[in-house]
Amino acid sequence: MNTVTRVGEIVEASTTRFRAVAPEAFVPPAFGSFVKAVSGARTVFAVVAHVEHASLDPSRRAIPLGRTWEELRREQPQVIDLLQTEFDALCVAFRDGDGPVAPYLPPVPPRVHDFVAVCESAEIRALTSDLSFVRTLGSSGLGVAGELVAAAIRAAADARDDRRSFLLRAGREVADLYRQDYEQACSILRRLGMRIAGDDHDHPAPASVAVRRESSR
Amino acid sequence: MLDLLSVAGQLRRMRSDLARLDDERGPRLEAAASAWRQAVALGPALRDRVLKARTSWLVAEPLEELRAYDVVPPGSYRVAASDGSQVFPDRHEMAQCFLVNVGLVQIDYRAYAAAMTSAPTLCWLPADVYPLVGGMRQEADGRVVAARRFAAECDALTGAAASNDLLLTDGTLLLWWLDPDPDRLRALPPDDVKSRTLASLNAMTAASRDAGSVPVGYLSAPRSTDVVSMLKVVLCTEEPVDCDRCPYTSGKKAWGSRPAQTDALRMLPAPERPCEEVETIADAALFARLLHPGQRSGRFRSSAQVAQAYEAPIDFVYLHTGAEIARLEFPAWVTPDGLDSMCGMVADQCDKGLGYPVALAEAHEQGVVRGNDRRAFQDLLRRQGAGPVSAKLSRKRLSVL
Numbered sequence A: 001m002n003t004v005t006r007v008g009e010i011v012e013a014s015t016t017r018f019r020a021v022a023p024e025a026f027v028p029p030a031f032g033s034f035v036k037a038v039s040g041a042r043t044v045f046a047v048v049a050h051v052e053h054a055s056l057d058p059s060r061r062a063i064p065l066g067r068t069w070e071e072l073r074r075e076q077p078q079v080i081d082l083l084q085t086e087f088d089a090l091c092v093a094f095r096d097g098d099g100p101v102a103p104y105l106p107p108v109p110p111r112v113h114d115f116v117a118v119c120e121s122a123e124i125r126a127l128t129s130d131l132s133f134v135r136t137l138g139s140s141g142l143g144v145a146g147e148l149v150a151a152a153i154r155a156a157a158d159a160r161d162d163r164r165s166f167l168l169r170a171g172r173e174v175a176d177l178y179r180q181d182y183e184q185a186c187s188i189l190r191r192l193g194m195r196i197a198g199d200d201h202d203h204p205a206p207a208s209v210a211v212r213r214e215s216s217r
Numbered sequence B: 001m002l003d004l005l006s007v008a009g010q011l012r013r014m015r016s017d018l019a020r021l022d023d024e025r026g027p028r029l030e031a032a033a034s035a036w037r038q039a040v041a042l043g044p045a046l047r048d049r050v051l052k053a054r055t056s057w058l059v060a061e062p063l064e065e066l067r068a069y070d071v072v073p074p075g076s077y078r079v080a081a082s083d084g085s086q087v088f089p090d091r092h093e094m095a096q097c098f099l100v101n102v103g104l105v106q107i108d109y110r111a112y113a114a115a116m117t118s119a120p121t122l123c124w125l126p127a128d129v130y131p132l133v134g135g136m137r138q139e140a141d142g143r144v145v146a147a148r149r150f151a152a153e154c155d156a157l158t159g160a161a162a163s164n165d166l167l168l169t170d171g172t173l174l175l176w177w178l179d180p181d182p183d184r185l186r187a188l189p190p191d192d193v194k195s196r197t198l199a200s201l202n203a204m205t206a207a208s209r210d211a212g213s214v215p216v217g218y219l220s221a222p223r224s225t226d227v228v229s230m231l232k233v234v235l236c237t238e239e240p241v242d243c244d245r246c247p248y249t250s251g252k253k254a255w256g257s258r259p260a261q262t263d264a265l266r267m268l269p270a271p272e273r274p275c276e277e278v279e280t281i282a283d284a285a286l287f288a289r290l291l292h293p294g295q296r297s298g299r300f301r302s303s304a305q306v307a308q309a310y311e312a313p314i315d316f317v318y319l320h321t322g323a324e325i326a327r328l329e330f331p332a333w334v335t336p337d338g339l340d341s342m343c344g345m346v347a348d349q350c351d352k353g354l355g356y357p358v359a360l361a362e363a364h365e366q367g368v369v370r371g372n373d374r375r376a377f378q379d380l381l382r383r384q385g386a387g388p389v390s391a392k393l394s395r396k397r398l399s400v401l
Helices: A069-075 A077-081 A121-128 A132-138 A145-158 A163-177 A182-191 B004-042 B045-052 B142-163 B182-187 B193-211 B226-235 B274-278 B283-290 B305-309 B336-352 B358-367 B371-384 B391-397
Strands: A006-013 A017-021 A034-039 A042-055 A083-096 A115-118 A194-196 A207-209 B078-087 B098-108 B113-123 B166-170 B214-219 B314-320 B325-331
Touching: A006 A034, A017 A042, A034 A121, A034 A145, A042 A132, A042 A145, A069 A077, A077 A083, A077 B098, A077 B113, A077 B358, A083 A132, A121 A145, A132 A145, A132 A163, A145 A163, A145 A182, A163 A182, A163 A194, A182 A194, B004 B045, B004 B226, B004 B274, B004 B283, B045 B226, B078 B142, B078 B358, B078 B371, B098 B142, B098 B358, B113 B142, B113 B358, B142 B166, B142 B193, B166 B336, B166 B358, B182 B193, B182 B305, B193 B214, B193 B325, B214 B336, B226 B274, B226 B283, B283 B314, B283 B325, B314 B336, B325 B336, B336 B358
Parallel strands: A194 A207, B078 B166, B166 B214
Antiparallel strands: A006 A017, A006 A115, A017 A083, A034 A042, A034 A115, A042 A083, B078 B098, B098 B113, B214 B325, B314 B325
16 A cells, blocks of 8 residues: 555454544544455455444543533543544455455455555446445445445445446446335435436436336346 | 342431431531631631640641632643552462553643543562562552552652643542651651652652642542641630640530430430530531632641651642532642642633543543453453462352352
């Protein structure tokens, strides 16, 4: 890694996800953004799925102090040092050394205390080109899976010059993934700025994807 | 196992007894308030009477007029606080050692910055676990560890003295528990635990004086009675006061304050001497009546003997923090201006800490060794150590059911 932005350090890791603490409170990587953990010779790629700001000490809860941030900085400067930001990231791909990106879960999770950095655009393009991350995130079982899929697709599109064609391709993947759940498919596509033929939602959308209401298979 | 049903029954009885005790204390608190008014009326003569008195209790020497003083809000300042915790030595463990962990918190309200750290010290050398205490070699026990912990708290503040205006420790600066006899304390060799503890305190106050900061021992819920004892000197009918020649003890005089209540129902014994009219009243209860939030008492000097071994006597004031009456102890070299600004900073710390100095509270959080940490420490000890723990300890950890 050359000029990486360190956004966290892993404190828990499992086969499917890891939890990291941001170096500075309230400065997490964005929800749905692509991050990587360099674990020895292996790089594990993941998508930020949950961000939490809370007390550093699990046995202490923050209490309302009735002060503005400016007042807090002036009168209670220690408070900010006692808070931290943690985030969960779902593993979606990995790469061993300089080899190709494998768009599936790594054989072992990254280590606790590995650093987490933001992915570079080229890495995002490499790990999202086959769109398998859409299914990995969609099957995560998270309550916010739909939001997460949409946010990750937007982040992947932003890493490309041909943003629009990627969105259309990803939109079809979403429509296919959620062919049994029309509402969810519509909801995700709306979050991508798209509209499905027959979606009577009020919001106008700049692009539309031709998706049939029933499964095509 | 604790029989909670039985405890609950005893708690109910305790509650009703304590309510009765409060009722009986009421007149004594009134007596203390009235003695306070007499003391105020004495003016400068009070100090002479106190200095001439020979009493069996510690009497506060009044250094300022007896009244409430408004605490002045501080400008921006820098505060350091230290507080420690420990893992006591356990003779059932395979390795004889103990751990002292000291939290140090520095908050700079000029730069709006805070630094919070903790430093553990593991003590295992023969001189640690079998130290010289009061001239005798003995196994390190709770008191030795408490002394080492207090010394470590002072050492942390010594390092912070130059860059702070206020140095806060949790608890008294009067180390009566270390050794009540100042001459014996001074005569101990320098490697004695007691001498080392005193040396750490002296080094901290000296560093503070050199740096122009103020070291303060902050006592929450103080139970001291030095000022009430001063009122006993006021209430005494003798001139001069001399407990060794008390006419009420010898039977030459009788004190006529007999209660109407029958003795059998009383929780407190009836006063048999004038001074006993204020017995069991603590200074904090008295000052809760005399001070408003944001006010301090006048300055007093402690007559605790141990302070004679210090580089300077220890003075104190009581402060109404808004949440409670706290006692602040500080060296006698603190100037009147230094006292004013120190009280302002401490009151501000209590404001910011919702009733207790915020820097001390955070130092405690940094220093505390919680149950989980304690278990982790013991696991580490076992993993790295050699040999078995005692049969009693292993049985405690693995029950046979």
